[in-house]
Amino acid sequence: MLRLNINGTLHDIDVDPETPLLWVIRDYAGLTGTKYGCGMALCGACTVHLDGAPIRSCVTPASAAVGRTITTIEGINKGRDGLHPVQQAWIDEQVPQCGYCQSGQIMSAAALLEHNVAPTDTEIDTAMAGNICSCGTYPRIRKGIKRAALTINALADDAVSDE
């Protein structure tokens, strides 16, 4: 039995501890926003946050997540009023097409902006190069990240001025 903290909820799951976290999240916790794309950490569709850092859940054994905090696309806006700024920027820039890779794209983008609120194009390339989009939404992903960065910075400024 594995005890996993997914989006702030504890799940006790009876599964082989070597099972990739991806399938535990999808098939046992029932959170299907995280996607299977390649099974080899090549495409990024399965990206989730483990203690805030982006990981490829398709190659991460579920046992490695015990005692840690897992955040999926369903939980990324937790504690916020409405959507995460990256999610909102994705709507404002009309980023998704088929949408299948976008949970992973959003998780990678959110992790980038967590430690870099003004990423350069090169930094965006580096942070996002692990996420494939076969619809080719890359130009809009880039715009979305820049828009979300502005929102995050504005929220930070508001927080400072409130103090």
Next chain:
Amino acid sequence: MNRLNRRTFIKTGIGAGGVVVFGAAIRRGDRAASVKSLVASDNESLFDIWLKISPDNTVTAIIPHSEMGQGVHTSLAMMLADELDADWSSVTVQEAPAISEYANYALARGYTIGDTEFPAWLIDSVNGFYFQATRMIGVQQTGGSLSVRTTGQIAMRTIGAAARGVLLQAAADEMQVPVEDLVAQNSVITHPATARTATYAQLAPAAAKKTIPDKPTLKDSSELRVMGTSPQRLDVPAKVDGSAKYGIDAALPNMKYAAIRGAPVIGAKVQSVDESSIQDMPGIRKVISLGDAVAVVADGYWQAHQAIGRLEIEFSGGANDRNQTGIFEQFSTDLDRSAAANNVKIDFVAGNASRAMAKAATTVTAEYRVPFLAHATMEPMNCTAWVHDGKCELWLGTQDPLGFARKTARAIGFDSDDVIVHNQYLGGGFGRRSLSDYAEQAAQIAAQVHYPVKLIWSREEDTRHDHYRQACISRFRGGLDGDGEAIAWHNHYVNKHDPWKATRIPYAIGNQRIVHTVSRTPVPWGIWRSVDHSLHAFFTESFIDEMAVATGRDSYQYRRDLLAGAPRFTAVLDLAARKAGWDEPLPKYFGRGISIHKSFGTIVAQVAEVEVRDGNPRVHRVVCAVDAGFAIHPDGLIAQMESGIAYGLTAALHGEISIRQGAVEQSNFHDYPMLRMNEAPAIETFIINSGESLGGAGEPGTPPIAPAVTNAIFDATGIRIRELPIRKNNLRSEQHHDEL
């Protein structure tokens, strides 16, 4: 706005005097009654089979097409809402069920009214009585970049206008005033003289009982309120919070999981399966041989996946003597032989190319090659099937729900009516989800158990068991007279598929001979975004560039001169060149290339800026001009151009499926690489609304990008790329050698 303009906008050429006649869309009879229980609740009013109005004044467009990111749910709803004068903020969509009433008769109708460039599967289906034939054949296809220009133009707009008409009549009855005195706007009908109002919801029950007009007058372009704007797509919110449901997300009580391994060699069969090789593995329910594949059913997907990897399976037979080089040698030999024997199939002839070629002062020759390509949808093929109570239910993403029902039924010996397809969002289509192999497998597995089964192909299965874009060799000979004018165009290639005009050029070259030879391979082929256009635009737009080079003229001006009699092409070409700054100097190591191609009724020109340094190409910028007649959703058209360019760029730079001993060599994204963020160019798209017939959006952006890029590489390096993918070519340039 006068009627002439409206007729220009609708230019499908139906009817006369600006009154559009759509007898097919609004058929008499009781089919609405027969489908109402499937698509509407008791308190909703259904108009024909395409539109319903709810008590809360919500307008629902019932869409017979799959949403795979092309935005069709939104654009079709816009077309209906505009004609209906509905409040866009309260318009929603519902995907039509997979029943014959929603078959693609509108597509067939589009063909029979003489629009151009409809694919062969459609043409085949509409011989004879288009509606009856299509209905019997049962096609409910999303493809051919057709949805807006057929279902949208013919079904959605017509029912919107027709329903508006009966709502106005119902209001006139209710208020006891002439219809002419009423105004319909934002889902409310107003009688301005008395300031009385009634919502569509209030009027809908009475209106739905009226006979809807079968010749409603559509709006002219000055009256459009929704079409031509870019509201946010209806499917986007669910795609940013993880709630969008794809086929792979289906979940049913007591569901089990299946993993599968297909015969690696094309055409091979299962010889034997040693179940003892997995007998100690946990959670295994059943091992099922499907003849050319073996599936393991287990309690969890990971258990099934592990087991199928360990299961000892012996396959035998198939095309295990076939290799990639042999396939191209066969193409080459078949081209040689058929040319020598003059045993070729003719695509197109104008003038006398042979005679003109004999008189030419200069001839230019080239041979181009492209490989097989995978679709590589991000969502691997998958299907959940449940066989129970004499029915088979399927949850999946498909581009043809009705066709899948029919083919799956045949695979398990059911009647088509007993297969129920629950279509979900498609995690990529690109043509792959038109082929029902994965659904048939899931149904065959589910037919042997008493619980629902979710079959998921691994990425490796998806890569190795695709229906590939065909490989091809295409040969050209061009003739120039003493003044450098193009007088002859000869093209001979292998394996024509679809659409039949893909090899045609827009250029005014008087003598043309375009022919092909059949050279069969065992490699399964399928519809791949833009189909034959994806290869032939690379061939023709490369060769016209080579002819320009042979004359020493600028490749943009050279094309422009040959397009003098084609003003629509010229306008698109000029716009792309101007926005790209065609004549502006570029940095060292950079080159610029141009291309133009018409496909699916839409003309697209692209200018690529490419840097080649140390033999490595980097596409920095693509400028795209597009004329689709009229952009129903301009931002959606722009998004489809961006997507088409990225998809074509993945193929041009990286894409290659190769065959070794009868098996596909590639397996996953490490050996079938895709365009990534760090390679994605900036893309600028500019739209021309020419008012000509509506063209498609999903595919026409793909064909021009490969030649735009390879022409740019030539400009930068002097190296002409005649074989894709580009990475197979050595781009260490002699041209810049002294500068390095």
